[in-house]
Amino acid sequence: MKRVHIFDWHKEHAKKVEEFAGWEMPIWYSSIKEEHLAVRNGVGIFDVSHMGEVFFKGKDALKFLQYVTTNDISRPPAISGTYSLVLNERGAVKDETLVFNMGNDTYMMVCDSDAFEKLYAWFTSIKRAIEQYTELDLEIENKTYDYVMFSIQGPKAKDLAMELFGIDINQLWWFQAKEVELDGIKMLLSRSGYTGENGFEVYFEDVNPYHPDESKHGKPEKALYVWEKILEAGQKYGIKPAGLGARDTLRLEAGYTLYGNETKELQLLSTDIDEVTPLQANLEFAIFWDKEFIGKEALLKQKERGLPSKMVHFKMVDRGVPRAGYKVYADGKEIGEVTSGTLSPLLGIGIGVAFVKPEYAKPGVEIEIEVREQKKKALTVAPPFYDPKKYGTFREE
Structure with missing residues (x-):
């Protein structure tokens, strides 16, 4: 069972901890309803460090990402993100992702907790296949276990961002990011979230005592400090730690899809169009048709035939x-x-x-x-x- 950096804190404070996508995660602390309403009316904080972070570095990183994802990764400037999809060759959604242009030919893909391992294998296999025929300046690295990700959501999140970082998140466009510091701890702050509310998310590296590689075990030096600092600063705004239970009810009220429910690949090998495609899941807004990408041919066929x-x-x-x-x-x-x-x-x-x-x-x-x-x-x-x-x-x- 995989665990996040501050699992011990969650184990001590959450009233329900259970398996989710192979991770042992907090489901709720006080109650799903209380945490849900705290986010809708005030502010809540989620530890979502189980989300995947895969890095792409090199002069061919952009070209590679343009081919393996559906949206136009080239449009946003550094430092900002693009919502995009990864499809299999028969058009089904392997995952919904955020791809951040970090500058200097470096990109960070944020993906679902139950998809990052298969995506990493998928990308590295495509890379190896290309390298059979041509040189490729590209490094792909899975840093999921090394990265902390906290999501601060709700109408009061903007006040918390101003107090902690001196940033007016309402001046950022959606998925725009900034490099910030909190008491000397460097991190990436993105105006993003999965609740339908205004908010922001922070990413930074730290030691994970539950890293699959035992040689990387140790005591986290940043994660617990940042978590408790945000909780302390958020007390005046009624902040609540929130678990995956409220995260699911919030995203559903907002009408968002969940990988494994609304988006997935069924690997129907007997057909040239797999399910579920982005056309079926109302995600065509994340497709940039003026480029070639894996799965495009299948989507064009489905457009002609009609959706099942x-x-x-x-x-x-x-x-x-x-x-x-x-x-x-x-x-x-x-x-x-x-x-x-x-x-x-x-x-x-x-x-x-x-x-x-x-x-x-x-x-x-x-x-x-x-x-x-x-x-x-x-x-x-x-x-x-x-x-x-x-x-x-x-x-x-």
């Missing part, structure tokens, strides 16, 4: 909590399946994401969710589930 299913958001009309795997019905027939569902802590109703037949994948369609062998009424909606004037990144303050 498409993602849609829904809220329950009847009482009931939707869960992944529940069947979806409309017009007296089965039309799809729920991939994510929960009881919204903010709204107090069931909400979810499903993949359905394309003709039903639009707001305002009456559907039914089979909850415990009973069909419950629901309505498809446009995300986010909350009122964007009252909550979220672009709330009207």
Whole structure:
């Protein structure tokens, strides 16, 4: 079981710690609802050091990333990030990623905790294949176990960023980053997050006592200090440590996808188009069509043939909590399946994401969710589930 740098602190303070994607992680400290609402109304801090960090260095790093990801990595200047997708050769999503241009022909890819190992293997295998025919100035390094990543989220996050770093994060565009220091500790600060709220994330290197390589074991010198410093400074804003339970309910209220639920590759070898493609998951905004990339041909074929299913958001009309795997019905027939569902802590109703037949994948369609062998009424909606004037990144303050 993998562990983050300050696992011992989480073990002592969290009320529930369990396995997630091969990592032993805090699920909640006080309660999922309390932590969720703290982020929506104030500020919360997540230890997300289980997320992957893979580095690409060399004169051919950009060219390589342009080929293995879907978006245009060349557009943002240093230091800033690009939301992009990694596809397999048959168009399915291997992972959703953030690629940061660090300057000096160096890029950091942030990827999901259960995908970084397969992505690293995927990238190194492509690199080796290219090197059979041509020289490549490229170094790929997996630094996941060496990097700490904390996510500070909520409407009060901007106040905390100003107090700790003297930065107005509202002056940064989304995914823009800055090199900052906290009491001499150098780190990267990015205006980013996974909650739908305004916020920022910090990245820095430290010793991980649970590193898979025992020769790298030791006492972390920075991680616990930074974590506790942020908690101390955030007390006046009602900061709460938040676990993966609230992280999931928050992202679902915002309408965000989760790798392994809404995005994944099924490795359907008998077909030339795998599932789930970004076209099915409403992620075409992350595709730059004016370049060649792995999986492009399959996506163009799917555009011509039509989608077998498409993602849609829904809220329950009847009482009931939707869960992944529940069947979806409309017009007296089965039309799809729920991939994510929960009881919204903010709204107090069931909400979810499903993949359905394309003709039903639009707001305002009456559907039914089979909850415990009973069909419950629901309505498809446009995300986010909350009122964007009252909550979220672009709330009207």
